[in-house]
Amino acid sequence: MTTDTAKPTWRRYLWWNTDHKVIGVQYIVTSFIFFLLAGALAMLIRAELASPGPDFLSGEAYNQTMTNHGSMMLFLWILPVLAGFGNYLVPLMIGARDMAFPRLNALSFWLIPPAGLLMLASLFVGGADAGWTAYVPLSISGPPGQTLWALSVIILGTSSILGAINFITTTITMRAPGMTIWRLPLFVWGMLATSVLVLSATPVLATGLILVALDRTVGTHFFAVGSGGDPVLWQNLFWFYSHPAVYIMVLPAMGIISEVFPVFSRKPIFGYRMIALSSMAIAVLGLTVWAHHMFTSGMDPRLRVPYMVSSMVIAVPTGVKIFSWLATIWYGKLRLNAPMLFALGFISMFLIGGLTGIFLASIPVDLHVHDSYFVVAHLHFVLFGGSVSAVFAGLYYWFPKITGRMYDERVARFQFAVYFIGANLAYLPLFLAGLQGMPRRVADYAEMFTSVNQLSTIGSMILGFAVLPFLYNAIVSMARGPKADANPWNARTLEWKTSSPPPTHNFEQIPVVTEEPYAYGEDAAAGGPSPSPAAG
């Protein structure tokens, strides 16, 4: 049950282990495998869309590929990889020995591989083909794999909920002496806000999926239109979770960014409390906006306006974050290492995703571009340009802490360049396609969209290639990279005050916290005093 230190170190990653650091790595590695699989599906989709007309995927095969690409990316990559960072970092950052419920923590992880295998298995019995949104009645009448898909997502949701209970309890009850609520690193704030959202929203998705599964297996009538079932009910249950899910997937990512900027700018973070509070504001507001996905579902027009307003209001706390980050790097002593490059990539691409989100929240624009590639482009800028960029920033930033070795900076910078070009080339043309009316989720398209689709396909292939230098760098550096000392970035949060990698019990002595986590520039060692931002 507990960690047996006599065993060779790598073996403990393959079995039940209650050390939060082992679990964190288990999460990150497992989800990365699904990232590669889902990425392969994406390249399959883009290859099919390289020219108009059905090429090598039938309509059915295309729908299954598209559905499982989305579901795996969201449920088996972004959610678990961020939970992995949370597991590894939250106890270290607050000066705790482990999570509050170590065994529950191990259980949260071990629910993921079976759920992932279930989703993969579903592909062989006629995969789910109703999109990741699984709209009824399509998802009720779909192939058998749809039931396995629903079960898989229910299990992954359960894992998320158990994780959220653990994160909140750990943050509230296990902080080291002096680690007051206003000294929590911003990544911990992000995990806290996300966990609140998971607890509020994920159970509702479970409700909806259980109803779908019952309709499919037992023959209940929840969504059977003939007996009075109401498809719009599913949309409400689904989006009640799935809109907040976007914030669940981006708040920890914003937390990672908030860690990276001050370290690589050698300046205290600008507006610490505002960034922390804006995370909580996004969490609360995020629960009130879901029906903006349903403007075209025949809802009462009077109901649309409040949803439009609440959706647009979310831009305010998000803007607070963006401007605070800009003010943080303003006049900073920038070090353009890979984590910083990916953080800058995050801020530029997330901004495009965020701004187009305001377009989509506006009712007339939404009615025009609904279910078009505009939505696809928006989502990919938020979740790939945003969350995935932050994940890479985090992977590089904490690589020395987790592995005890430094990665190769030149290869990492090269990877960023390929990644950034690939991502923008893959997603920017899709805005154009969407505005011109290209519908999403179709294997075929009109001739007029050929050139934008070819650009996007080239971009996606470049993007797919960008993962190779990362894998090479990670594997080679893990084996042969130069040893990293405890604090290679000269950072100030607690995880850098213990050895790399940290011992099983995290800290040789219980840390006593006496200062804010981002007190850069207040002594000579940290880079000297720096001017405050001129604007903010």
Add this chain to the structure above:
Amino acid sequence: MSEHTLSHTDEFKAGRALGLDHRKLGMWLFIASEVMFFGGLIATFLHYKYQLGFPEIASLDVFQVGLNTLILLTSSLTVVEALSAIRHGRGGRMAIFLLLTILLGVAFLSGQAYEFYKLYEEGITLTSGVFGSAFFTLTGFHGLHVLIGVVWAIVVLARGLRGAYTAEQNMGVEVFGLYWHFVDIVWIILFTIIYLIP
């Protein structure tokens, strides 16, 4: 690594910062997620109730279920008594009240089984229509929670008989009690919206 044990176990004991036990907080958070889960099911039931009218509600036996409600409410009282007993160090009294809780829980489940049986006799089933689907899913998930509670009560009772709880150390009983009261409160809401509100 035994040389590194230091005072970690004492100093890092969860619950130090707020004087709040981590098991209790964890249970409250779990209950919060359960509120949202039942919230989804209740919203589904109410949505269809107002859309379709649910004439089948007339076939429900308010008197029998009211009696069942009384049984479940009483079981919350016995849980309170059990916790209070162990806080005074009276393990035997706690065991008796836990046993009563288990019996009341089983009585509630039997009552629910009888109600389901009668409805099936009348042709109202899980698959007979939207009402059957919504009714049996909602009350069935609640019944499942009671069943889990009964099993949990048996575990607490067994641990109690082995002397696992004392006047000072009884968090296991308290956390179980939180869950049981929550399941009880859910039933009060379900009884109101399904059986009482026309």
